Amino acid sequence: MMRGAWCVEQTWRDMMMVHWRADPNKLARHVPNKLQLDLFDGHAYVSAVLFAVDPFRLRGMPAVRGMRRFWQLNLRTYVRCGATPGVYFLRLDTSRAWPAQLGRLTYALPFERAEMAVLEDREHLAVGVVSRTGDKASLSVGFRRAGHRMPWYEPMEGSLDAWLLNRYTLFATAFGVVVETRVVHKPWVVQPAEARVGDARMLAPYGCEEMAFACAAETRTARIGLPHPARHPTHSPDSRSLAR
Helix, strand or coil, X not given: CCCCCCCEEEEEEEEEEEEEEECHHHHHCCCCCCCEECCECCEEEEEEEEEEEEEEXXXXXXXXXXXXXXEEEEXXXXXXXXXXEEEEEEEEEECCHHHHHHHHHHHCCCEEEEEEEEEECCCEEEEEEEECCCCCCEEEEEEEECHHHCCCECCCCCCHHHHHHCCCEEEEEECCEEEEEEEECCCCCEEEEEEEECCCHHHHXXXXXXXXXXXXXXXXXXXXXXXXXXXXXXXXXXXXXXXX
């Protein structure tokens, strides 16, 4: 069971990810001092994660009306708090006001309202995102799924794939305090994909360099706890044991 009750349950569908190496010096400027930028073989990474949420519900309640099938784009990097690995969101964009407000107020996450256009067929998925805020940050990515051409697989321990994906703690800051939120779901199963980036102004502040790889991910239902002040444990717990 999760330590503490989960608060939100979401099912993530049609997930696509693209990962870039990033300049750690530029990226570190956007990470709170109380968190350590995590590196893999000396490299920092930034990932764009696109998915459709369907359904979305709060604990003890049915799926929220009007919250079915909305798209979200998360831009994240990889950090540690003490010995605990996790993700730190640089920004989260969604076209719906309600999840953006919940994310900001409850989880202290940098959600933004955005204009999002998603075109999808069996093999291709293309997304264009333009922030509604003053920075007008934008990103457009076209994905091509592998279909039957490539197998699905669970990332092997010690691989870059596993290092990027197998993280079950979200870190944020609220009033100068680092808070952590636990997320639990079944292990990721992914498949290689192709990605072509068009407009990349959203990535510019973070020193994104070489694209490492892109992948599709199987549908997952995630349960998300409530944030609490981050601890600095001397070991990192196995997230899979926290909830089923």
